[in-house]
Amino acid sequence: MEIEIGRGKRARRVFSFDEIGIVPSRRTRDPEVVSTNWNIDAFHFDMPILGAPMDSVVSPETAIALGRLGGLGVLNLEGLWTRYEDAQPVLDELAALDGSVSAIKRMRELYNAPIQPELITQRLKEIRDAGVTVAGALSPHRTQEHYETVVKAGVDLFVIRGNTVSAEHVSSETKAPLNLKKFIYELDVPVIVGGAATHQAALHLMRTGAAGVLVGFGGGASSTTRATLGIRAPMASAIADVAGARMDYLDESGGRYVHVIADGGLGTSGDLVKAIACGADAVMLGAALARASDAPGAGWHWGQEAHHDDLPRGNRVNVGSVAPLEEIINGPAHVADGTANLMGALRRAMATTGYSDLKEFQRIELVHSAK
Amino acid sequence: MEIEIGRGKRARRVFSFDEIGIVPSRRTRDPEVVSTNWNIDAFHFDMPILGAPMDSVVSPETAIALGRLGGLGVLNLEGLWTRYEDAQPVLDELAALDGSVSAIKRMRELYNAPIQPELITQRLKEIRDAGVTVAGALSPHRTQEHYETVVKAGVDLFVIRGNTVSAEHVSSETKAPLNLKKFIYELDVPVIVGGAATHQAALHLMRTGAAGVLVGFGGGASSTTRATLGIRAPMASAIADVAGARMDYLDESGGRYVHVIADGGLGTSGDLVKAIACGADAVMLGAALARASDAPGAGWHWGQEAHHDDLPRGNRVNVGSVAPLEEIINGPAHVADGTANLMGALRRAMATTGYSDLKEFQRIELVHSAK
Amino acid sequence: MEIEIGRGKRARRVFSFDEIGIVPSRRTRDPEVVSTNWNIDAFHFDMPILGAPMDSVVSPETAIALGRLGGLGVLNLEGLWTRYEDAQPVLDELAALDGSVSAIKRMRELYNAPIQPELITQRLKEIRDAGVTVAGALSPHRTQEHYETVVKAGVDLFVIRGNTVSAEHVSSETKAPLNLKKFIYELDVPVIVGGAATHQAALHLMRTGAAGVLVGFGGGASSTTRATLGIRAPMASAIADVAGARMDYLDESGGRYVHVIADGGLGTSGDLVKAIACGADAVMLGAALARASDAPGAGWHWGQEAHHDDLPRGNRVNVGSVAPLEEIINGPAHVADGTANLMGALRRAMATTGYSDLKEFQRIELVHSAK
Amino acid sequence: MEIEIGRGKRARRVFSFDEIGIVPSRRTRDPEVVSTNWNIDAFHFDMPILGAPMDSVVSPETAIALGRLGGLGVLNLEGLWTRYEDAQPVLDELAALDGSVSAIKRMRELYNAPIQPELITQRLKEIRDAGVTVAGALSPHRTQEHYETVVKAGVDLFVIRGNTVSAEHVSSETKAPLNLKKFIYELDVPVIVGGAATHQAALHLMRTGAAGVLVGFGGGASSTTRATLGIRAPMASAIADVAGARMDYLDESGGRYVHVIADGGLGTSGDLVKAIACGADAVMLGAALARASDAPGAGWHWGQEAHHDDLPRGNRVNVGSVAPLEEIINGPAHVADGTANLMGALRRAMATTGYSDLKEFQRIELVHSAK
Secondary structure, eight states: OEEEEETTEEEEEEOOGGGEEEOOOSEEEOGGGOOOOEEETTEEESSOEEEOSOTTTOOHHHHHHHHHHTSEEEEETTSGGGTOSSOHHHHHHHHHOOSSHHHHHHHHHHTTSOOOHHHHHHHHHHHHHTTSOOEEEEOHHHHHHHHHHHHHHOOSEEEEEOSSOOSEEEOOTTSOOOOHHHHHHHOSSOEEEEEEOSHHHHHHHHTTTOSEEEEOSSOSTTBOHHHHHOBOOOHHHHHHHHHHHHHHHHHHTTSOOOEEEEESOOOSHHHHHHHHHTTOSEEEESHHHHTBTTSTTTTEEOOGGGGOSSOOOBOOEEOOOOBOHHHHHHOOOSSSSSSSOHHHHHHHHHHHTTOOSHHHHTTOOEEEEOO | OEEEEETTEEEEEEOOGGGEEEOOOSEEEOGGGOOOOEEETTEEESSOEEEOSOTTTOOHHHHHHHHHTTSEEEEETTSGGGTOSSOHHHHHHHHHOOSSHHHHHHHHHHTTSOOOHHHHHHHHHHHHHTTSOOEEEEOHHHHHHHHHHHHHHOOSEEEEEOSSOOSEEEOOTTSOOOOHHHHHHHOSSOEEEEEEOSHHHHHHHHTTTOSEEEEOSSOSTTBOHHHHHOBOOOHHHHHHHHHHHHHHHHHHTTSOOOEEEEESOOOSHHHHHHHHHTTOSEEEESHHHHTBTTSTTTTEEOOGGGGOSSOOOBOOEEOOOOBOHHHHHHOOOSSSSSSSOHHHHHHHHHHHTTOOSHHHHTTOOEEEEOO | OEEEEETTEEEEEEOOGGGEEEOOOSEEEOGGGOOOOEEETTEEESSOEEEOSOTTTOOHHHHHHHHHTTSEEEEETTSHHHHOSSOHHHHHHHHHOOSSHHHHHHHHHHTTSOOOHHHHHHHHHHHHHTTSOOEEEEOHHHHHHHHHHHHHHOOSEEEEEOSSOOSEEEOOTTSOOOOHHHHHHHOSSOEEEEEEOSHHHHHHHHTTTOSEEEEOSSOSTTBOHHHHHOBOOOHHHHHHHHHHHHHHHHHHTTSOOOEEEEESOOOSHHHHHHHHHTTOSEEEESHHHHTBTTSTTTTEEOOGGGGOSSOOOBOOEEOOOOBOHHHHHHOOOSSSSSSSOHHHHHHHHHHHTTOOSHHHHTTOOEEEOOO | OEEEEETTEEEEEOOOGGGEEEOOOSEEEOGGGOOOOEEETTEEESSOEEEOSOTTTOOHHHHHHHHHHTSEEEEETTSGGGTOSSOHHHHHHHHHOOSSHHHHHHHHHHTTSOOOHHHHHHHHHHHHHTTSOOEEEEOHHHHHHHHHHHHHHOOSEEEEEOSSOOSEEEOOTTSOOOOHHHHHHHOSSOEEEEEEOSHHHHHHHHTTTOSEEEEOSSOSTTBOHHHHHOBOOOHHHHHHHHHHHHHHHHHHTTSOOOEEEEESOOOSHHHHHHHHHTTOSEEEESHHHHTBTTSTTTTEEOOGGGGOSSOOOBOOEEOOOOBOHHHHHHOOOSSSSSSSOHHHHHHHHHHHTTOOSHHHHTTOOEEEEOO
């Protein structure tokens, strides 16, 4: 759907979760006879939920807890746990900060502590020792420096996550950019990479050999890329576009299925449902999990762009504490606002609309509503 | 109206009451020469209003009062009146609860009292003894357990009401689902069934032999299915679609007219007018009647999904008390916000636009406005 | 622009002033070389502004003041001035009432005083004696009872104004409705009649022989017809449609030009500008003039539907007092919100877009914006 | 995109910055390898930013500071600096005024002091002496009176700026309007002229020989032309249209490139990014720079229309003080709302979307989103 903005300038109409919905149709089903299984590479998950590699969301402890609940916690390998032997006092200090400018300055100081490779090794070992699937994330510009440590420490899934990750990065002459295709080819570990927000960007990432692509660009609760950079990638359209790229790449590659993981702007169980309905295979949750009373953020939520040195593009936001992680995931919910029992809600949404598994549910018809 | 959300994913544009309106045209009429009669099966009503089977809306007393005013009160047969010999103390306790989590937990306890079949019989008798039309409602999963009690007690209209009721329900192997078609065929009482929100779902319900279909999915004041489940079924489009199914079924069945009853999201007289204008034969009112000073909810309004055990999908909301039920229905109104004199408003809307009966008014032209 | 609401139900997309604007183009002009003259029948006005026949807007005094400023005040002939020999104490009492239910009840009592024909005569004489054009308004259902008094008292322009006035009104058998066509034909005075909100309704009113048609249906600041009746007639589309009817009738009648007067929803000078830009010949102002410090409403504004006996469809709203009537019309404005210097704003809007008279300005190109 | 408002009245759909965005695609880039150079006539700038000729934004000091940062400050030559030998006490008094009517009256008095030609000369000399590019602005109706003083004093770029400036102005017979074409032809200095908001208006201005055209009509933070005049020229469409005119004129003139400068409604770095993405060569900033702690407005912002004698069409608004001018332009930002590090944000937006210079970035694909 192209529209004309002015003489010779066109724009594509794109849609956010707020503008769409699913609607029950001819058949219904009991929630008990619905499957939410998700498999990527050799790994099986009971639910299609990844904890985002953000310090307010995933600590080694919550990565373990999420894994035991059937999902996957992705640890941020350049956050507080790999900069501090004991991250708790830093988290405690952060929890006591307000949203002022001086708080941002203090965050910058706290994140200025150097990343210690031996802590990367140690944190990943803590998770592995608990017997759950191990996943860690680096940003593209730190990948080259630290990936060997990560691989040596042992990860099941390697995540390269930035606001925007492209297969074709142009650097200044003094820096050699990460060659994603070569990197992924040589690595012995499946890689999930993103964010990408368009069909074309995702297709190029798929061609690098990635096992999964993260869809999104700063759409989360803590992001302000819209005001700061003018960038806008509403999730419903972004996911549908990348799911389209998955299909095109499946064809072009003669059968390689790259997983589409919605990342950002998934604040409620309703959003999670819509992400799958738009074509996502799984979702990476930030604020939704930061609301757990046992989340490391202690009621606050922030991404790395909140304490950027000269151009912060996100806020540290107070999301509150709703319930323990287990209740956030599996209920029982005591509130009716989509913040708890995410999996119960997904199962019921699938059941009410008559679907039995996630792959089938991706094909549900959508409605678009303006109010 | 289909739009493209992204590559290969389309959505249908649907509309809420907020986005539409009616507009006077060539002819006008005195409100006195307008008829609001409604007949379903052998039953005649002076007005097309059903009280929703919700404990905040319809008690045996209000069912009787609504019947005497010319409408139909549908009693919830799995609510407080069939769980408690004396429901009043429970209602009093509920009225004193606030909207907190502990209130939800207390509601769950109160609704945990078992349904007593003899109370079903007794409540229906109370209504029948008053000489008005008798209607009671069960949810689909309790229908098989209690319908014989209901039928034996004697009802004129049997209502099966859930968020979504389909003609094709899939259960786990250990439970045999209600076979609606067989059930309705064997029952000697006309059945009203729903909710359905699409043409296809409604057409299948019509084929079960139902006398009426409820249109809606959690669109009411107390519902949060949009945030929790991502489900969205704006009423204007839902009613128009189901009215389209009524026409198709009329043709396919060689003349069986199944009534379309809008259920949910009808907060004001303006909404009631729009529901008929979109094609509804009658409306089932919740919050609009819960605002009566003599309603059982005492200023509060809630549905069964508000105290669901693990996934509440609605709130108990404070709707306040506007006027006695009689004034809510027939006026005089002392406020100009659409909460009182619902029937006076319907008559005036029909008169101002030149229509003389409901069936004709269903054909009025609509306008769509974005502001 | 027709859209599909659901199966077999379509709606026309209509637009409010909020959604449109005018835009400067190739030519500009000094405000001094712009004409705002308006002529209807034998009457000339320096500005296309009528004061609405509402008790908060037009008293005999303000009718005279408006006339001297170059506009036309239309006196409500069934309001306080024809019910009370001395209306001031009643206005004072009203000014002291708040917006509560008891205030509505008191309004009903005050408006229950009978209309005194000799006061109709006296009020019109007061205006005539001041040497300005005389105009009075009756509602359709009181026209037959009082028009002879009005005509005998002498009016230059006779206004028949209701929420909706049609050329084809159906009454109960015991009442004979006003036959507009016959009435206007026999009357020796030019008649302005409305409201009408559609092309068809307006065309029929034009065929009755009216000199002008009022466009609108309860779109004013004090109206709640949208919530109460579900009726919606956004002004931009309503005016454009009726202006289209003016053109069609001009052709069909071989040259009779019926004036299109926008009535309702004109709160700011920007709205006034847009009304003309949509095709109106003149505007009838309510709230915009009720904001005058010398308006009879003393900062409050209400229509007759605010104190309706059983179905009020409007509120008495506090619009405040902005400036004396003369400043509201001709400035200087000391605020920049469109509430003062209405004519200065109209002249500047015409000048900035290069137009020199109202008839030409009706042809300006519009833009539609959603934000 | 034309839509029908009503019978025979159509409107063009236009878009604001709020409704559009840019989106990353296939390629990314380091911000360090992005150029923001801008050249107009013989003048080079490191960044495409002009300070608006408004007394709250550009003083001789801030013009110098902006010049040294790589941009261009345009001094208002009919503001306080050319009316008062010492403007500071007047600015101090203004800073202490609130937003009341009496404040507007006092502003009118302060701006009633006569413009002193020798102060024009002196102020421009102050800027020239600092070694930066010199630019001064007059409104069209004061250009004839003062331009000789300005040219004699020496300016590098001459700006003629009004709400709307057309190539074809019609005055009353007693005044001869400024003949822009003749004026620009005879002047030896490059002229930037506007605002224009449509393709046609801009094309005519380009034909006068102007070096640049300002795009906008009162879209800024302090403007209320929408409420007062009904005029609406959303910036995204206005810029795209004028950029279209630039291309048409390039062809028609055989190669003359007229610069398109977005003026108004650019409150954040995101808006700045979108302006270039819509086709602007540079942006003229008002409120965005008035937020500098060293701006002359001291936290307040106003245009000349705020103290108009009889029809103010703007407010003096409190925009607060965010950071020193240097941080507003080049960071570091300590807030993430788009008010600081404008150039850092522009560079990052270009880098993230893979563009290396402004001219290329004008061709980026846009998205349109309603939420």
